[in-house]
Amino acid sequence: MVTLRSLPPESPEASDAPQLEIRRQSDNALTLYLSGPWLLREAVPSVTLVKEALEAGGRVRRILIDAGGVTGWDTALPVFLRAVVALAAEGGAHIDGSRLDEGVRKLLQLAAAVPPRQAATPRARPGLRIRTGEAAIRAWKRTAAFVVFLGEVVLSVGALLSGRAAYRPVDFGLVLQETGPRALGIVSLISFLVGLILAFVGAIQLARFGAQIYIADLVGLAMAREMGPMMAGIVMAGRTGAAFAAQLGTMQVNQEIDALKTLGISPVEFLVLPRIMALVLMMPLLTLYADLVGIGGGLTVSVSLFDLTLPQYWQETVAALTLTQFVIGLGKSVVYGAIVAVAGCAAGIRASGSASAVGEAATSAVVSGIVAIIVADGIFAVVLNALDL
C-alpha cells in the first residue's frame, strides 16, 4: 500500500488547513481523503499530488473521493474535484463520488452538463507572416471603407446643393452652437498663449539687434498664416472631432444608425453632413478670432516687457499683414475643418461592437485628425511657395 500525503495527517494544526491524503487501496483503486476547510483563501493542495499518485503505481481503475472531513468549502473544492475528474477521464478511471456532499455533486454535474466547445479552446497566436498579411488586408479594407465614406459625403454634399439632403436644421443649429461659441474659451486661451510664446521667442533674438519692432511682424504673420488655423484645427480635433466620433460611435453601437438606415434615411446626410457643414463654417470664424487673440498676446508681451508702444505695434502689424495672409489662413482653416469633421465622423461610423470601440473611435479621430492637419499644412507650404504667395 502506497501512501502519499500533502501534510502529515496527525499534525496539530491539522484541523485548520485543507488536507489531502491519498491512499492506494489495492492495485487499481485510489482513495482521496479530503479534510479541513477547502476555501479559496486557504492554500488548497494541488491536483498534481493526485497526478503523481496515479502515475506512481499500476493503472488505476477506480478513484473514491471521501470528503467527510471537510469542514467548509467554496469554489476551491469543486475546482479541485473537476481537475481530478479530468485526470481520471484521461487515465480511463472511474470516479466514485458517492461520499461527496450533495451540493458539490450537483455543482460538478452542472459544470459537466454542457460539453466544452472544442473549436473554441486553442486560439494560438498566428505567426508574424500571417499577422502582417492580416494587418495589410485590414488596412486595405479600412482604406476602401474610408473611400466609400468619402464618396458618400461628396454625394450628400451634392444632395445638399440640390436641396434634397435629409437633415434636421435644428440638429445643424445645435452642432453649430457646439462647434462655434462653445469652443471660444479654449481657443482664446490657446491662441493667446501661442501669440505670447511667439513674441517671447522672437523678442529675445530681435532685441540683440535692437529690432524689437519686428515682433509685431513675426507674431502677425505667424498667427495669420500658420498658427491661427493650425491651433484652431488642433483644438477642434481634440475637442470636436473626438466628440463627433464618440457620438456617432455610441449611436453605431446602440444600433441607432441601423435604425436610420432601415427608415431609408442616409446616416451620412442626416448625421455627418450637418457636422461637416458646421465645422467648415465655424473654423474660419474661430481662426480669425484666434488670429486676433494671438496678436493680442504678442502685443501684451511687447508692450509690457520690450518697450514698444501700442500705436507702434499696431502700425507695424497693419503694415506687415496683407489681405493675402489672412485669406491663406482662412483657406487653410476651411480645409482643416473639413479634415477634423470627416476624421471624427468616419471613426464614429466605423465603430462597432462595444464600449471600447467608442474609445478607440475617439482616439483614432483625434490622432488621424491632427496628423492629417499637419500633412495638409506641409502640402500648403510647398504649394504656396511654388505660387510665390
Add this chain to the structure above:
Amino acid sequence: MPSISDAQNPAQGCWIVPSTSADEVHVQVDGLTMAYGDFVVMRDLNFVVRRGDIFIIMGGSGCGKSTLMRHLIGLKRPAAGKVLIGGASLWETEGEERDALLRRLGVMYQSGALWSSLTLAENIGLPLEQFTDLSAAAIREVAAYKLALVGLAGFEDYYPSEISGGMQKRAGVARAMALDPEILFFDEPSAGLDPVSARRLDDLILELRESLRTTMIVVTHELASLMGIGTNSVYLDVETRTQIALGRPRGLLEGCRDAKVQAFLTRGGQAAPAGPTERANGEAG
C-alpha cells in the same frame, strides 16, 4: 398552504406569509423610501428576504424594480429607511468593512455588463485577482469552472462582443458568482432571451440555489419565470407608489384578491394563455 392575513393592510393589497419563514433573515428592507431628488419613486417598503429564498421583485414597467435593486446593492442611497444585509447597512459602514459587505453580493446586470475589453476568463478573474491571493493559473481554473457552471465551457478566451446576448447574460452570472457571494442579484435575467434559454437560466438559478444555498433576488416581470422559481416576492405598484403584495407568487395568484396583482399575475385577464382575442375579452383588471 400559505396563510392569508389581510389584517396588516386591509385597504389595499395582500400579505401572504411565505412557507419558508423559519430561515434566518438575510436581507431586511425597513421603511425604505426611494427618490430621485424630490421625485419619490416608492415609499414605505418593508420586507425581508430569508436565507435560501428566491425573492422576486415584480411590478409593471417603470415602477422602480431596478431602482429597488440599485438600493439593495448599495448603488443608491435610500431617501429614508434602511436596507440591511445580514444585519449591516451599506450606508452605515465604511472602507474595508463596506467592501467586505459588498463582496458578499454578486450582481448580474440586465445586459451582462461584462467589461468589453476583457475576455470572459479575465472578466471573472478580475474580482479574484483583486480580492484573493490566487495564482494566475488558479484564477484561470476557477474562471473555467465558473464558465462551465453556466454552460460556457471553452469560451474562456472569447470577448463579450463575440458571443450572443444570452451567452453574455450567462457569463454575467458566472462573473457575479466569482467570489462565492451569499446573495446573488439578477436584473431581468430572462429579458431578451428565447424561451428555451430563459428556462435554462431559471434552471441554473434553481440549481445554484440548491447546491450553494445562495439567496437569490430576482427583478423580473416574466410570469413563467417568476411563477416557476419564486419562493417569495414583493409587488410594487406604480400608482400608489408602494408595495401592495408580499408572498410566494403562486400563493398570490391563488389567494390575493387585489385586482392589480391579479391582473399582473394573469397577464391582464383571467385565463392565463392570452392570444389577442382572449386578451380583448378578458379586460377584467
